[in-house]
Amino acid sequence: MRTPDVSGAMLPAIRDGSSLHTALDLGYRQVLLERGSLLAMLGPLASAAKQGIAIFVNLDAVEGLAPDAAALAFLATDLGFSGVVSVKPHALRDASRFRLRTVQRIHAIDSTGLETGLNGIVSPAPYAIAIAPAVALPFVMPAIRAVTNIPVWGTGFVASMEQAVNVLTAGATIVSSTRVDVWQQFARVPVP
Amino acid sequence: MATRAIVPPVRPRALDGSVKRLEEAFRRIPVAAVIRRGEELPRALASQVPAIFFLRAPAFHLGPLVWAVQAKHKMAFVHIDLIAGLGKDRAGVTFLAREIGVNGIITSHSGLVAAARAERVIAIQRLLLYDDMALPSALSALEHARPDIVEVLPGVIYPLVVDQIRARLPLPIIVGGFVTEPGHRDAAMGRGALAISTSTSALWP
Incomplete structure (x- = not known):
């Protein structure tokens, strides 16, 4: 793949043009479009992708896209996005x-739900699995590692630097947060 | 299919009374046992928990399990979203209420809360906290659905959002999801939960 890969442990979760610019101004080279209308921020996203920013899209939560092949072709070919996040195996x-x-x-959410999710890991193996909420990661990492060695991301409810560090310490390679103050702190004090 | 073949116990139809009864029982013993497999049931029946949540039982063999719970003067709740074989719709709720005689249902779907109310069984609606951006809309959905009780999952998130929930919803809260240690239980109870729900049998008193 010629699109840029993830390049650091913090993945800012954005929802509009202003949060995109905040993340880029802080020096991040990667974002996760987690909410909002993709179509309303098409220009800024496309130009960020052109400048080598790795852009991931939450297909289940972003507005303006049908969950079909035409939308995926648009993301991959026209926009040059790096990847997608979804709970849906067919997507x-x-x-x-x-x-x-x-x-x-x-x-x-609970041990039963986690079991169902882990049983449903797609084939071919995904590039990564994203555990939501990330804050639960320390509780569930042993169960995950018992079934797969795929890289683990943590997303959701990361509201402080301390929580972000806990998620990474638990074994995640990427932690995503919606909070600008966490992005700021993380940009100042990079964590290995 | 063991439904009409065995006569189910007569269930009081007064919904408000049964919610009150559950709340009072939880004030004495604030734990619901979550059952995922049939073999876990005997231990829950022998414990003092006042309520049992069936998570994955097969719908059409549920009757004897539910009646065993009620015979022990405990209340039986069925997670309709996760149950095998049953439609996640009004007909499914009606079946659980009338044929099985459950005390209540657990669901994430507001539409099924309304169906439970129509059938006069207790509605426990799950508030699934996996995404902070989704919380405001999830709270609005709960406000409109007005379940009898909210089950907040996973437990580790509860202390982070309890104030936001309380500001919007004056409803009793059960905390579940990865509540596996006494410390998790105490953290939830210390922040005003009515009870915890757990499949960890060590936490069933």
């Missing part, structure tokens, strides 16, 4: 056909 399979990196989202 991930379609995305991999367009050479998008696929991040399978698994909800860590």
